Amino acid sequence: MANDIQYRYEEDNLIKSEPNKxxxxxxxxxxxxxxxxxxxxxxxxxxxxxxxxxxxxxxxVVPHLGYLHRCFEKHAESLPYGQVIPFIDRMDYLAAMNSEHVYAMGVERMLGIADKLPKRVEYIRVLVAELNRIASHFVAIGTYAMDIGAFTPFFWLIRDREHIMRMLEWISGARMLYNYMWIGGLFYDLPVGFEERCVEFVKYLRPKLVELEKLIIENKIFIERTANIGVLPLDLAINYGITGPMLRGSGLKYDLRKVDGYSVYPEIDFDIPVGEGKMGSVGDCWDRTDVRVREIHESLKIIEQCLQKLTHEHKRTREFDPQELVPKKVRPKAQDFYVRGETPRGELGFFFRADGKSDVPFRCKGRSCCFVNLSVISELAKGSLIADLIAILGSIDIVLGEVDR
Structure with missing residues (x-):
């Protein structure tokens, strides 16, 4: 009889039940x-x-983080303001120029010198930031296509991205982690011939983008894998604090380059692409990818206008010395300060607490757009297929160095 009795362990209780019943x-x-x-x-x-x-x-879906801790904030609280910039590069290592721009601008505003920078410095900053934005979007779109199963777009985009990487290495001496934008200015002016090389690149890239759109955005298989997948309603995006192409893909024309108008962006003419639901629902994976592709066109327009200003109105000069603006020891007045800017993935922000006595930040906190954007994945993935989860995650475009900053 004992052999006929079965025992099952369920929820920490030993349950006796009759066989087959x-x-x-x-x-x-x-x-x-x-x-x-x-x-x-x-x-x-x-x-x-x-x-x-x-x-x-x-x-x-529950995302588990913390495998790539950069300890950025603790590093920043143990170094002078100027020496923090190399650690900024290592957060979003695919868009280091954009991150440097936000940080340097924040410290300059605390010092009260942000409006005193020469226009040439500002236009160079915007120029290299937009080049880096294109390079970042190339990786985002190329790896996304590879996630779904297409290898050719990745190779094509990495090929074109390499032109940008070589130009940014030319001006900074480093690949990917540039340490180029310094507090009060730049590491160095553009090398002679850079503007001409940049004009050649813009002419080269425009027809390549047409090929890219036909290869990916208009591809029937790509549309079937991304349209109506991972739909992010606008109210949900706002409630989660989503920014960047993810928010604009849901239909809201919100870009800090326009909203805050920092640096020389108010003097430049460009549009803000938003999701329109052409292939499916507004805010789906296809819309987010389409927004990134159209942003590349807008970045090219910004680059052309910066080159026009740099070659005709704000030519190179040896009169500017950053030391005239920035003291040897950067000691902002005692204050709490927050600065934000538009990176390829959304709003990157830095919170500073300065005590007014030290050249080391008392507190430095990074607001990662990748971290915030990733938080909505559980909402996007519910009810989807496992294969669609890969498409949803790729459309968010995260960099774990910034998520785990």
Whole structure:
């Protein structure tokens, strides 16, 4: 008789039941817990997604972070303001120029010298930041296409990105991690011949973008994999604090280059692309990718206008010395200050607390747009297929160095 009795362990209780007579409420769920990452290529770095699925249908997604801690904030609180910039580069390493621009601008505003910078410095900053924005979008779009199964776009985009990487290496002496924008100015002026080389690149890239749109954006398979997938309603995006192409993909024309009008962006003519739901629903994966492609066109327009200003109105000169504006020891007045700017992934912000006595920030906090944008993945993925989760994650475009800053 004892052999006929079966025991099951469920919810820490030993339950005795008759053989072959399980009640429906006692049956175990068909749900599975799957770990996606942290080494999986489609997780875009060391990210682990804990996926609760019922067959192929996703019930819940929990992102687990912290595999790539940069300890940025503690580094920043132990170094003078100027020496923090190399650590800024290592947060979003795909868009280091954009991050440097925000940080340097914040410290300059605390010192009260932001309006005293020469126009040439400001136009060079915008020029290299927009070049870096294009390079970042190339990686985002290329790796996204590869996530879905297309290899050719990735190779084409990395080929074109290499032209930008060589130009930025030419002006800074470094690849990817530039340390080019300094408090009060730049590491050095543009090298002779850079403007002409940049004009050649713009002429080269425009027809290539037409090929890119036909290869990816208008591709039937790409549309089927991304249209109506991972739809992010505008109210949900606002409630989660989403920014950048993800927010604009949901239909809101919100770009800090226009909203805050920092640097010389108010003097430049460019548009803000938004999602229109051409292939599916407004705010789906296709819209987010389309916004990034159209932003590349706008960045080219900004680059052309900067080159026009640099070659005709604000020519190179040896009269400007950054030391005239920036003291040897950067000691802002005692204050709490927040600065923000538009990177390729959204709003990057820095909060400073200065005590007025030291040239080391008392507190420095980074507001990562990648971290905030990633937080909405559980909402986007519910009810989707596991294969669609890869498409949703790729459309967010995260960099784990900034998520785990």
């Amino acid at each position: 399980y009640r429906e409420e006692d049956l175990r769920s068909e749900e599975m817990v799957i770990n996606l990452g942290p080494q999986h290529p489609s997780t875009h770095g060391v990210l682990r997604l804990e996926v609760v699925s019922d067959g192929e249908i996703i019930k819940e």
